[in-house]
Amino acid sequence: MVDIASRVYNHSWKIDPIVRSLIDTDFYKLLMCQSVFRNKPDTNVTFSLINRSKHVPLADLIDEGELREQLDHIRSLSLSRGESTWLRGNTFYGKRQMFRPDFMEWFEGMRLPPYHLERVGDQYELTFEGSWPEVMLWEIPALSVLMELRSRAVLRGMGRFELQVLYARAMTRAWEKISGLRSLDGLRLADFGTRRRHSYLWQDWCVQAAMEGLGDNFVGTSNCHIAMKRDIEAIGTNAHELPMVYAALAQDDAALARAPYDVLADWQQEHDGNLRIILPDTYGTKGFLDNAPDWLAGWTGIRIDSGDPATGAEIAINWWKSRGEDPTQKMVIFSDGLDTDKIIELHNQFAGRVRTSFGWGTLLTNDFRDLVPDNALAPFSLVCKAVEANGRATVKLSDNPNKAMGPEDEIARYKRVFGVGEQVGMEVVV
Amino acid sequence: MVDIASRVYNHSWKIDPIVRSLIDTDFYKLLMCQSVFRNKPDTNVTFSLINRSKHVPLADLIDEGELREQLDHIRSLSLSRGESTWLRGNTFYGKRQMFRPDFMEWFEGMRLPPYHLERVGDQYELTFEGSWPEVMLWEIPALSVLMELRSRAVLRGMGRFELQVLYARAMTRAWEKISGLRSLDGLRLADFGTRRRHSYLWQDWCVQAAMEGLGDNFVGTSNCHIAMKRDIEAIGTNAHELPMVYAALAQDDAALARAPYDVLADWQQEHDGNLRIILPDTYGTKGFLDNAPDWLAGWTGIRIDSGDPATGAEIAINWWKSRGEDPTQKMVIFSDGLDTDKIIELHNQFAGRVRTSFGWGTLLTNDFRDLVPDNALAPFSLVCKAVEANGRATVKLSDNPNKAMGPEDEIARYKRVFGVGEQVGMEVVV
Numbered sequence: 001m002v003d004i005a006s007r008v009y010n011h012s013w014k015i016d017p018i019v020r021s022l023i024d025t026d027f028y029k030l031l032m033c034q035s036v037f038r039n040k041p042d043t044n045v046t047f048s049l050i051n052r053s054k055h056v057p058l059a060d061l062i063d064e065g066e067l068r069e070q071l072d073h074i075r076s077l078s079l080s081r082g083e084s085t086w087l088r089g090n091t092f093y094g095k096r097q098m099f100r101p102d103f104m105e106w107f108e109g110m111r112l113p114p115y116h117l118e119r120v121g122d123q124y125e126l127t128f129e130g131s132w133p134e135v136m137l138w139e140i141p142a143l144s145v146l147m148e149l150r151s152r153a154v155l156r157g158m159g160r161f162e163l164q165v166l167y168a169r170a171m172t173r174a175w176e177k178i179s180g181l182r183s184l185d186g187l188r189l190a191d192f193g194t195r196r197r198h199s200y201l202w203q204d205w206c207v208q209a210a211m212e213g214l215g216d217n218f219v220g221t222s223n224c225h226i227a228m229k230r231d232i233e234a235i236g237t238n239a240h241e242l243p244m245v246y247a248a249l250a251q252d253d254a255a256l257a258r259a260p261y262d263v264l265a266d267w268q269q270e271h272d273g274n275l276r277i278i279l280p281d282t283y284g285t286k287g288f289l290d291n292a293p294d295w296l297a298g299w300t301g302i303r304i305d306s307g308d309p310a311t312g313a314e315i316a317i318n319w320w321k322s323r324g325e326d327p328t329q330k331m332v333i334f335s336d337g338l339d340t341d342k343i344i345e346l347h348n349q350f351a352g353r354v355r356t357s358f359g360w361g362t363l364l365t366n367d368f369r370d371l372v373p374d375n376a377l378a379p380f381s382l383v384c385k386a387v388e389a390n391g392r393a394t395v396k397l398s399d400n401p402n403k404a405m406g407p408e409d410e411i412a413r414y415k416r417v418f419g420v421g422e423q424v425g426m427e428v429v430v
Numbered sequence: 431m432v433d434i435a436s437r438v439y440n441h442s443w444k445i446d447p448i449v450r451s452l453i454d455t456d457f458y459k460l461l462m463c464q465s466v467f468r469n470k471p472d473t474n475v476t477f478s479l480i481n482r483s484k485h486v487p488l489a490d491l492i493d494e495g496e497l498r499e500q501l502d503h504i505r506s507l508s509l510s511r512g513e514s515t516w517l518r519g520n521t522f523y524g525k526r527q528m529f530r531p532d533f534m535e536w537f538e539g540m541r542l543p544p545y546h547l548e549r550v551g552d553q554y555e556l557t558f559e560g561s562w563p564e565v566m567l568w569e570i571p572a573l574s575v576l577m578e579l580r581s582r583a584v585l586r587g588m589g590r591f592e593l594q595v596l597y598a599r600a601m602t603r604a605w606e607k608i609s610g611l612r613s614l615d616g617l618r619l620a621d622f623g624t625r626r627r628h629s630y631l632w633q634d635w636c637v638q639a640a641m642e643g644l645g646d647n648f649v650g651t652s653n654c655h656i657a658m659k660r661d662i663e664a665i666g667t668n669a670h671e672l673p674m675v676y677a678a679l680a681q682d683d684a685a686l687a688r689a690p691y692d693v694l695a696d697w698q699q700e701h702d703g704n705l706r707i708i709l710p711d712t713y714g715t716k717g718f719l720d721n722a723p724d725w726l727a728g729w730t731g732i733r734i735d736s737g738d739p740a741t742g743a744e745i746a747i748n749w750w751k752s753r754g755e756d757p758t759q760k761m762v763i764f765s766d767g768l769d770t771d772k773i774i775e776l777h778n779q780f781a782g783r784v785r786t787s788f789g790w791g792t793l794l795t796n797d798f799r800d801l802v803p804d805n806a807l808a809p810f811s812l813v814c815k816a817v818e819a820n821g822r823a824t825v826k827l828s829d830n831p832n833k834a835m836g837p838e839d840e841i842a843r844y845k846r847v848f849g850v851g852e853q854v855g856m857e858v859v860v
Contacts, residue, residue, distance in 0.1 A: 001435060009431070161639045168599070
């Protein structure tokens with residue numbers, strides 16, 4: 001039976017919105033936002049879209065009018081009553097009232113600030129400038145919109161059954177990947193794929209498939225909207241953005257050297273348990289850990305987000321040992337470029353030596369490689385980063401020099417201050 | 431938006447019917463039914479279900495109550511006004527009023543006669559007995575019901591995403607098969623897969639996929655209900671049932687030898703063009719053609735339904751030549767155990783020598799091989815045949831001795847009368 005009301009309602013769609021909610025974003029964005037709201041509310045930042053995959057001509061693929069419509073739609077969103085209730089009432093990592101009333105009140109009234117969009121060659125220049133706690137919330141929806149508009153552009157013109165078979169193939173692949181992880185005893189896996197997902201509906205499908213396929217070994221998703229909708233745990237802690245901005249705000253080299261620890265000192269005041277996860281690679285993992293204060297060794301775990309993951313985990317284990325900590329009580333979260341084989345390998349390699357956890361991103365929610373001609377749906381490396389704070393350029397070094405960003409002279413200065421030596425370059429897949 | 435009315439209507443379902451319409455059957459059944467209605471209306475026949483795949487324990491898999499519900503539902507069906515209009519008003523092979531008013535009037539009032547169902551070991555004995563024009567219409571729905579109840583039994587208990595991925599895999603496979611035929615110039619392909627389909631919805635999906643994937647090279651379906659729904663051509667001519675019953679009715683060997691030609695003499699009075707297709711293998715192709723009257727050589731084509739298909743086509747071509755006919759003006763229809771590779775091979779082998787056409791059956795509408803554990807959804811060889819006519823056993827020899835049926839002494843008699851010599855046995859896949 002045709003639901004006439006739905007059909008008629010659909011007729012009136014101006015756009016099919018990609019981002020349907022302000023909490024269609026990564027959970028750690030909200031955690032960080034609250035921290036920034038509390039500790040650095042007056043910082044002025046600029047976020048900028050960076051397409052590391054120059055061979056994908058976004059401005060040729062995506063209509064500027066459509067892009068503006070999607071971005072304007074996001075600016076029209078505000079926190080719904082139900083979303084607010086969920087954030088206020090939910091237990092995150094066993095803790096109630098993770099979001100404090102003053103933050104929630106601010107968030108309920110918040111709208112995303114204006115964007116600046118300009119076509120430059122075959123790419124878009126898309127930047128956001130303003131108050132840090134507001135601007136930072138653009139990152140994930142901006143990436144989701146660009147990724148999904150690119151998917152839609154490629155899919156346009158395909159036949160109905162051609163489309164259905166495309167998704168049939170993608171479903172089969174996703175299911176086979178998920179099934180391949182079933183035998184891993186004690187696996188802890190979460191979806192981290194919001195930012196570079198093929199589409200919202202597809203991410204939602206993958207999460208549900210992982211729920212059925214992995215049961216309790218699938219511990220949740222970074223996406224708050226999907227976590228709410230599917231009644232699962234929202235997962236995440238913090239990201240490079242915090243040390244990058246703190247570092248840019250540092251007045252001299254001594255303050256710069258301290259900045260990454262200042263971030264975590266602020267963080268420690270708010271969070272404990274599974275939220276006390278160190279992200280050590282912003283300015284080189286080795287130097288960060290060598291110079292870390294002892295109280296950091298008491299934290300729950302470390303997230304490895306660049307460089308060779310096994311090497312990163314070994315460094316973390318040795319560091320804990322050197323500080324008198326028992327690695328088997330610690331957690332290593334892998335979150336960089338994961339796919340089934342790598343997850344199996346790392347899970348087995350570190351079983352019994354350290355607790356492991358996996359944040360599976362792009363290759364869970366956007367593996368359409370080789371499913372259309374010219375591989376036109378292959379995921380690509382799009383990021384949206386803080387590039388300036390109070391007028392000063394930010395810098396990221398990471399454990400993979402191919403992921404470094406910032407002005408050259410500042411990169412050199414940071415390398416000196418943080419004692420970063422030789423680094424091994426690795427291909428950035430996604 | 432939930433369509434409340436649909437949901438509430440669904441609550442009241444006693445069964446999810448497998449056969450939704452009296453014309454959810456093969457087109458040739460209706461053509462043959464009209465011929466029988468006209469020429470042999472008073473014949474009493476028995477049709478019987480025969481599971482050639484004894485390793486599939488139908489009675490263990492399928493609940494008897496469910497089976498009775500489905501069969502009873504079919505007995506409750508009658509021709510709807512729209513179906514009658516479609517049959518009366520449609521053009522079949524370019525001809526109007528294929529079904530005459532007296533037949534249509536009878537068909538509109540017809541209900542399927544009672545069935546006899548009994549469990550014997552791990553199989554069901556399912557027979558239908560009564561007036562030929564009525565009983566013959568049980569064949570296709572009975573097979574569809576058994577096939578789909580078996581599918582449902584295997585699928586029961588699978589998870590939602592497991593199911594979706596199962597169909598994703600089947601869709602991918604079907605699409606790849608269809609796509610593999612795209613490059614064949616002048617291909618004429620039809621769906622003949624009703625009787626051994628995985629399910630009604632799946633057959634409907636495969637037909638639509640073939641429509642999109644093959645365009646005009648997909649010429650139609652044998653299924654009247656799907657042909658009506660999808661607005662494509664209904665395809666078919668006649669089957670073994672006619673010569674089998676005519677032969678059983680023959681009073682002596684001379685009449686028996688004449689019977690297969692009497693069938694086609696009756697047929698010729700009603701049909702021309704694409705409906706004049708010889709099915710020569712009931713009692714051996716070679717003998718049938720050697721002894722055929724000249725007027726049969728004038729018919730449009732031959733359907734090859736057993737034995738090695740290329741050999742059968744060569745025999746047909748040589749026969750036409752021996753009768754002064756031009757094979758390039760004739761049509762060979764292949765309809766036995768086809769799959770993509772075989773279709774490509776036969777299409778290329780006979781291009782330019784004879785017109786070819788393909789009736790793709792089970793491996794179009796039921797290729798779930800190796801998609802579930804123990805290959806429990808593999809198609810199997812189930813038939814429903816006329817086994818008696820006016821109290822006398824029927825016999826089929828075919829060009830593959832593994833497809834022969836009937837009492838041993840009668841098989842010997844038929845072989846003698848029709849001069850059937852050595853035959854090469856071939857595995858019966860479906």
